[in-house]
Amino acid sequence: MKVRVKRGAAYEQFEVPRHPSQTVLDVVIYIQRVLDPSLAYRYACRVGMCGSCAMMVNDVPRWTCRTHVDRVAKDDFLTIGPLRNLPVIRDLVVDMREFFDKWARAKGDFRGRQTKEDDFAPVPPSSEPRQLADAAIECIGCGVCYAACDVVKWNPDYLGPAALNRAWTLVNDVRDAGRLERLRAVSGDAGCHACHSHVSCTERCPKKLSPTGSIAGLKRAVAKAVVQGDL
Ligand code: SF4
Numbered sequence: 646m647k648v649r650v651k652r653g654a655a656y657e658q659f660e661v662p663r664h665p666s667q668t669v670l671d672v673v674i675y676i677q678r679v680l681d682p683s684l685a686y687r688y689a690c691r692v693g694m695c696g697s698c699a700m701m702v703n704d705v706p707r708w709t710c711r712t713h714v715d716r717v718a719k720d721d722f723l724t725i726g727p728l729r730n731l732p733v734i735r736d737l738v739v740d741m742r743e744f745f746d747k748w749a750r751a752k753g754d755f756r757g758r759q760t761k762e763d764d765f766a767p768v769p770p771s772s773e774p775r776q777l778a779d780a781a782i783e784c785i786g787c788g789v790c791y792a793a794c795d796v797v798k799w800n801p802d803y804l805g806p807a808a809l810n811r812a813w814t815l816v817n818d819v820r821d822a823g824r825l826e827r828l829r830a831v832s833g834d835a836g837c838h839a840c841h842s843h844v845s846c847t848e849r850c851p852k853k854l855s856p857t858g859s860i861a862g863l864k865r866a867v868a869k870a871v872v873q874g875d876l
């Protein structure tokens with residue numbers, strides 16, 4: 646199989662043997678270990694948990710450790726590049742700082758109101774807020790949705806699907822004490838109202854989450870808080 650790898654402004658081509666159940670990450674690892682030890686890339690778990698292996702594969706953002714070559718190679722040909730919408734550090738490694746800085750700007754950290762002296766807070770699994778929080782909580786921070794989002798491309802300030810999805814998880818967490826502060830943080834020009842709802846993030850999320858749905862929920866929650874005079 647011929648594999649084109651984006652390195653800086655240019656592409657380099659490598660010949661990589663195919664084998665059954667081969668993933669795109671296997672291909673990158675083969676290139677680095679056998680053909681060119683200087684190739685830079687990032688991964689950790691290889692089982693779809695850490696979120697560090699995302700890259701562009703044939704121009705589509707994907708988690709490479711769980712993407713099989715058989716599913717994406719076209720005519721025995723593959724193109725691999727660094728994740729879109731983030732600064733490239735080297736070869737296939739992007740700088741994730743602005744991605745995670747936006748989680749902080751969206752107040753993506755849990756603000757507890759209890760102390761260690763308190764008992765566990767009961768949150769019934771069948772309650773609506775718990776189900777809404779559960780539906781969005783499995784994010785692995787891979788950045789695939791962020792790379793898929795054209796609004797991020799046009800407006801680098803836009804908080805983006807992952808940070809807003811995280812904010813929505815916490816807005817629905819009844820134990821959290823930062824709800825209004827968080828709604829204020831996501832209601833600005835670069836927040837949930839900048840989303841054009843064109844669902845690329847949801848189509849691409851490898852964990853099958855729906856940042857689009859989460860952002861729509863944030864829009865409703867912000868509107869309600871405004872009507873109630875809380876924001
Ligand atoms: S739905 Fe919103 S966040 Fe998702 S890709 Fe479209 S504009 Fe970006």
Ligand code: SF4
Nearest residue numbers: 784785787788790850
């Ligand atoms: S929402 Fe999905 S695509 Fe986006 S960072 Fe989380 S797991 Fe990755």
Ligand code: FES
Nearest residue numbers: 691695696698710
């Ligand atoms: S290497 Fe951890 S998610 Fe792919």
